[in-house]
Amino acid sequence: MSRISFLGPHGTFAEEAVLTQPDLAGQELMPLRSVPDVISAVEQGDADVGLVPIENSIEGTVSVTLDTLAFDTDLLIQREIDLPISLNLCAVPGTKLDDIRTVLSHPNPLGQTRVWLSRKLPAADTLVTNSTAEAAEQVARAGDRAQAAIGTAYAARLHGLELLATEIEDHPENQTRFVLVGHGVPAPTGHDKTSIVCFQREDRPGSLLAILQEFAARAINLTKLESRPTKRSLGDYCFFIDVHGHIADELVADALRNLAAKQAEVKFLGSYPVAGEEEAQERRQAAGKAWRDATRWIDDLRGKIATPGTAT
Numbered sequence: 001m002s003r004i005s006f007l008g009p010h011g012t013f014a015e016e017a018v019l020t021q022p023d024l025a026g027q028e029l030m031p032l033r034s035v036p037d038v039i040s041a042v043e044q045g046d047a048d049v050g051l052v053p054i055e056n057s058i059e060g061t062v063s064v065t066l067d068t069l070a071f072d073t074d075l076l077i078q079r080e081i082d083l084p085i086s087l088n089l090c091a092v093p094g095t096k097l098d099d100i101r102t103v104l105s106h107p108n109p110l111g112q113t114r115v116w117l118s119r120k121l122p123a124a125d126t127l128v129t130n131s132t133a134e135a136a137e138q139v140a141r142a143g144d145r146a147q148a149a150i151g152t153a154y155a156a157r158l159h160g161l162e163l164l165a166t167e168i169e170d171h172p173e174n175q176t177r178f179v180l181v182g183h184g185v186p187a188p189t190g191h192d193k194t195s196i197v198c199f200q201r202e203d204r205p206g207s208l209l210a211i212l213q214e215f216a217a218r219a220i221n222l223t224k225l226e227s228r229p230t231k232r233s234l235g236d237y238c239f240f241i242d243v244h245g246h247i248a249d250e251l252v253a254d255a256l257r258n259l260a261a262k263q264a265e266v267k268f269l270g271s272y273p274v275a276g277e278e279e280a281q282e283r284r285q286a287a288g289k290a291w292r293d294a295t296r297w298i299d300d301l302r303g304k305i306a307t308p309g310t311a312t
Contacts, residue, residue, distance in 0.1 A: 005047035011133035011155030077270030105150035
């Protein structure tokens with residue numbers, strides 16, 4: 001792993017997420033302008049892996065990422081990274097709140113600061129940019145005290161901007177989940193997640209229930225269920241599903257096998273480690289102990305099997 005594409009330019013939350021990973025931080029970083037560009041760079045071999053945002057705890061799903069993974073690429077998710085988000089209002093030195101007429105940022109941060117903006121800058125217009133870092137870059141380049149950007153403190157430092165207000169997100173527990181996409185399926189760790197997209201073969205009563213029962217029957221925990229348009233026709237939806245477990249786990253594999261055979265067309269998006277290293281390590285250790293205990297139990301039972309021709 002040597003080249004990592006991410007939603008740029010330098011100074012985005014995506015870059016901060018990359019830098020939280022010790023094995024990624026020292027690699028060559030390639031900032032690109034959009035999520036499709038990040039994914040295309042990996043497909044074309046210009047990057048080995050790419051990092052894109054997929055979900056925010058306030059604004060929900062990043063639809064362009066879901067749609068690109070579902071419809072436009074065969075790349076698979078390699079891992080997820082959760083990043084606490086702190087949003088700041090940045091402007092050229094000497095700017096005051098009363099000076100600001102336009103606020104620039106990516107759509108998600110603008111949504112995450114909606115209440116703060118309505119209270120502090122009710123008359124200001126908002127202008128959408130491809131990223132928070134691009135917003136900071138544009139404000140710095142313009143040198144106009146009537147403009148401000150919402151973004152990272154890192155981007156403000158890069159572009160010589162001042163922080164007029166910090167932690168302006170409407171909800172303090174603000175996190176964004178990023179996914180690293182690339183080729184192949186990572187080995188199971190004992191604390192994994194599998195993501196799929198299900199396309200119903202026919203729209204009939206109980207079809208979604210039938211899909212979900214494949215997991216319920218095997219006691220597989222669902223962590224996400226979301227519908228998205230298939231882009232085929234109005235009212236035609238597919239379902240994004242995240243479940244605990246890895247494709248290497250027989251129960252997960254059996255559930256997907258039955259789904260594909262009986263219920264729906266299934267697109268596999270990846271099996272990969274769950275974010276949160278401390279919790280993940282604890283679960284891996286617990287899973288490892290449970291597996292060893294179960295293996296000893298099975299071995300003990302098999303040791304009691306009589307050999308052919310032996311009287312019982």
